Amino acid sequence: MDYYTNIEQFLAHSEKRAFIMARLATCDDEVALDIVQDAMLKLVSKYSNKQSNEWPPLFYRILQSRINDWHRKQSVRNRWRSWLGHTSKESNHDDELQDSRLENYSIESDIQPQQVADDLEFRQALQNAISQLPVRQQQAFLLRAWEGYSTIETAKIMGCTQGSVKTHYSRAMARLRKELQEFSYE
Amino acid sequence: MNKAAEKANRAFKGKIRQALDQEADTLDESVLRRLQEARQTALLQKKSHFYLPPSSLKWITATTAGMALAGFLGFVVTLQIMPNKDLNSTLALFDDFEVLNDESELDLYIQLDFYQWLDESLDETTGDATL
Numbered sequence: 256m257d258y259y260t261n262i263e264q265f266l267a268h269s270e271k272r273a274f275i276m277a278r279l280a281t282c283d284d285e286v287a288l289d290i291v292q293d294a295m296l297k298l299v300s301k302y303s304n305k306q307s308n309e310w311p312p313l314f315y316r317i318l319q320s321r322i323n324d325w326h327r328k329q330s331v332r333n334r335w336r337s338w339l340g341h342t343s344k345e346s347n348h349d350d351e352l353q354d355s356r357l358e359n360y361s362i363e364s365d366i367q368p369q370q371v372a373d374d375l376e377f378r379q380a381l382q383n384a385i386s387q388l389p390v391r392q393q394q395a396f397l398l399r400a401w402e403g404y405s406t407i408e409t410a411k412i413m414g415c416t417q418g419s420v421k422t423h424y425s426r427a428m429a430r431l432r433k434e435l436q437e438f439s440y441e
Numbered sequence: 442m443n444k445a446a447e448k449a450n451r452a453f454k455g456k457i458r459q460a461l462d463q464e465a466d467t468l469d470e471s472v473l474r475r476l477q478e479a480r481q482t483a484l485l486q487k488k489s490h491f492y493l494p495p496s497s498l499k500w501i502t503a504t505t506a507g508m509a510l511a512g513f514l515g516f517v518v519t520l521q522i523m524p525n526k527d528l529n530s531t532l533a534l535f536d537d538f539e540v541l542n543d544e545s546e547l548d549l550y551i552q553l554d555f556y557q558w559l560d561e562s563l564d565e566t567t568g569d570a571t572l
Contacts, residue, residue, distance in 0.1 A: 263484055270476040271465040284472065292479035299483040378460045400454050401461050432453065 262303045265310045266295055273318050276397050279385045280322045281329075290325060294318040315402070316412045319394050326390050377438050384434035388427050391415075395423035396431070 270291060277287035294317040302313050385393055391413070398409045399420070409424075410417045468476075 263480065266480045266483065267477075270480060271468055271473075272461075274468070274472065274476060275461060275465050288472070288475050288479065291476065292482065295479055295483035296486055299487045303487060374460070374463065377456070378464055381457060381460050382464070397461075401458055431457070435453075438456075 260307070262299060262307075262310065265307065265314070266298075269311065269314060270295070272402070273314070276318065276394075277322060279382060279397070280390055280393055281325060282386055286325060290318065290321045293321050311402075312404075312408060312412050315398060315404075316414070319413060322390065322394070377435070380435055380438065381431075384431050387434070388430060391419075392423045392427040392430070395420050396427035399424050400428075 273291045277290040281287050297317045298314050398404045406417045406420050409420045
């Protein structure tokens with residue numbers, strides 16, 4: 256477990272990962288930034304006096320709660336949009352993002368171009384696959400597999416039972432394995 | 442789970458973790474700057490004790506805009522369904538409100554009315570002559 260001397264250090268360390276989580280859940284950079292900012296505000300205003308080892312689970316709990324709120328609001332909005340006959344805008348934003356990432360990554364790393372392209376392809380496929388998961392499966396998967404939280408800790412963060420975490424996590428893993436089977440993991 | 446499956450599972454999770462770490466390490470400069478600003482805002486807010494989060498600001502803006510739109514629509518509907526006579530009296534009422542809210546002296550409006558009446562009556566009497 257990381258140890259943080261102050262809350263700013265903790266936020267600086269966690270903000271990028273929190274942003275990735277929020278972006279995977281919302282598929283929107285602006286919304287993800289708002290969610291992360293809200294989570295930071297809440298953590299600082301309510302829990303900055305807590306022990307530093309309590310900050311990570313609290314922060315991720317707030318973050319997941321904000322993401323759930325956004326999904327709830329979004330489902331209501333979508334109901335209205337479908338009622339009003341509004342279609343969601345399709346754009347080539349993903350392609351542009353992919354190109355810019357490829358460019359940045361090639362410049363920053365010394366890895367062979369083919370390796371860079373393979374990594375980026377995997378990252379893109381992984382993000383698409385995670386984004387397709389139901390939000391609770393996403394949360395269980397990211398907290399367990401990426402953040403390294405135990406089942407008990409994940410259950411506390413998600414506000415559900417350990418059994419639910421296990422179910423969400425195993426379903427997410429099975430789905431991701433299926434979606435990403437074309438890639439090798441050696 | 443046998444050893445081969447366990448190894449494959451570990452490799453799978455390792456690759457995913459690595460990919461997500463890379464994603465976090467190669468975020469755009471603009472995103473990093475925004476995150477830093479968000480962090481500073483959160484820390485400053487603790488010192489100032491008052492801050493409205495962006496979601497609240499959006500909510501307040503949306504509510505205000507919604508109320509304004511509802512008021513406008515209500516006014517338009519009222520004008521549409523109101524009989525002409527009532528409409529004229531309503532418009533006259535608005536004129537009165539305008540006069541009362543204006544900082545100019547009431548005498549000025551009375552004089553303006555007088556000059557307007559004078560103009561019109563002069564036009565009527567000299568109309569034929571000027572044509």
